Amino acid sequence: MIRVLLVDDVALARDKLRHLLAAHRDIRICGEASDIAQARQLLAQEPIDLLLLDIQLPGDDGLQLAQQLAAPAPLIIFTTAHAEHAVTSYAVGAVDYLLKPLDPSRLGLALDRARQRLARERINMPQPLCIRNAGNVDYIALHDIDYIDNAGHYACVHVGRQVHLLRESISRLAEQLAAAGFMQIHRAVIVNRARVRTLEPRRNGDATLVLIDGTSLPLSRMYRAAFDAGMQELPRS
Template structure:
């Protein structure tokens, strides 16, 4: 099991810090241990203890947020900028920070960024990483998609199509291999060419011969074959019991 992630929030606007605390409350194993409204306050917190994650505004009353990772390079892999200014992303990433989020921050985007911090900071071992995230090709490198954010995966020719809300990632891997690899993280095979996240299932529409369509959050529909119905029913029952 992952240990709790110790967080320092740095933003001069109390409402912005409150909003981040509300979002973080929805993410397991994340704990806000301190807050700061300026660079000076943040430095005092950092002198007194070690934090796993620094959520850092860019514009503060006594300077720019990038001064902290610039002065303490070891902080970079632990830092996520949260700002309303998109134009400084390149400068921030040149420092080696984990991510750069634009306000207002959406929960799935924050979850994705925190998973990246865990990987960059070595807070996931390989086994945990494989069951928590899926690595997909991205411009300039690799993106790590938290499995909890995936709606479903289906096939298009030789490519697996990973559906995450309105985003689509393509991965050259067989559905059988993905089913085996992602089962520990909760994704379930429901068809010879479809994996689904049971947490995203909102309804089942019966069809002929025991087949059905799954209605997912967001409006998508995916097929489920009768040979997978028993495993699907067990997964949905487990979800209800864990609520």
């Protein structure tokens, strides 16, 4: 099933979307939002695969929301009455840009594109880290990793009290593991965002992150905005 969130400030527009999507059995509408603030709240509550997103909305517009989504982010199909934002929408990675009134066949084509991209992403989900050590090969499940920092030319992969050394750069690992919920929080540190318990502000926009096991990690101000956006996507209990 494709988990969908509808974001449009016009109730009749959301009604039409629900009606059109009813013809697609693999679509499950998880929620509806009439503004950006409500959309952010719903995105934080459960994973969403696809946003059907209007552009002109109360508060920040849909393009701003798209630009602020942290990986792993849902796919986006823009649905709007305004043609002038099409080029910008594709620059932020939109699957498609549909003009109102929505045409059922055109919506179907957009959903097919979303299905194809989701299928590729699921095939390409990050595999366990493969770490060679003294002739042995350790396979580290990504959800077991607390954080990764560096020591010289090596990345130190922290799994509880164990530390595995991997000859890889932090920047490359951050890119590789973004889809699995890891975020770079410092030039030398990546964290599994599901392990973060507390953020403690410091001077000049920097902060300290405290993990579930009590470990403290530095959060640099240059990564703060992306970190805040990424944490908003985590499901809340």
